[in-house]
Amino acid sequence: MTADDDAIVGRVMPPQLDVLDARSRILDAAAHLFRREGFSGTSMDAIAALARMSKRTLYAGFPDKRAVLEAVLEQFIARRFAMIERIGCEAASDEAILTRMVCALNAMATDEDALAMYRLLVAEATNLPALALAAxxxxxxxxxxxxxxxxxxxGVRDPxxxxxxxxxxxxxAPMHRLLVGTDNLHMDVAAIVGLVLEGVKGM
Structure with a gap:
């Protein structure tokens, strides 16, 4: 186990283990391993070891590695959107709220954690097409x-x-650009929001 692994374990291990604690530890450990080793390179044994729990406890919550990855992706997406909604609520006008939310979407879609998850999905799209589509x-x-x-x-009729x-x-679009090694273009989010609003009003 590396020092990086120890840091992950230290962050996710609570003093008492209940069902929610166990799930959180499993998903945090699995997310770390999936990003570093990929889906194929990560085993249920490794997830249990990093989460510091028995394989029996791991399998009690998740029947297989695919189920773990599905839960990791769901948690990752839910956490990101919860953060974005809080950011948007700080703005004054409706268009300002919309602009801040879209700006946050762009920022959180192009950071290293999001790109690592996206690479994982692309790499496993052939083997797990339904999971990639669902995510x-x-x-x-x-x-x-x-x-x-x-x-x-x-004033948008079809939001x-x-x-x-x-x-x-x-x-x-920006995730695809970064995935293939192209620099992310600076986005004028306010202009994009304005263009979309102008284009879809009345549609």
Whole structure:
């Protein structure tokens, strides 16, 4: 176990182990290993060892490694969107709320943790196509739910369609650019939001 592993364990280990504690330890340990070793290079034994629990406890919560990865992705996406919603609520006007949320979407989609998860999904897309599709759909669905009310307040009749445009521009496009080694372009988020609002109003 490396010093980096010890830091992960030290952060996620509580003094008492209950069901929620065990799940948190498993998912934090698994996320660390998946990012570092990939899906194929990570074993259930390694996850149990890093989480410092028995394999019996691990298998009691997750039947296999695929189920662990699915839970890791769900937790990762949920945590990101919870942070973005808090950021957006600090703005004054509806368009300002929308702009701050889209800006946060872009920033959180292009940091190292997000890119590591995205690389993992791309690498396993052939072996686990349903999981990769579900993770992408989950991200879009949460973006639509988060942006729906600000878009409605801005006069957009079809907020889910507009949110899809914004998600493509602010999340998927920059992630693809960085994934293939192209520098991320500076995004004028306010201009993008303005263009989308102008383009979809009345649609």
């Amino acid at each position: 992408n759909r989950n991200g879009l669905t949460q973006a639509q739910a988060m942006l729906r009310q600000p878009l409605l307040n801005c 889910d369609r507009a949110a899809c445009f914004l998600y493509d521009l602010a999340v998927l």
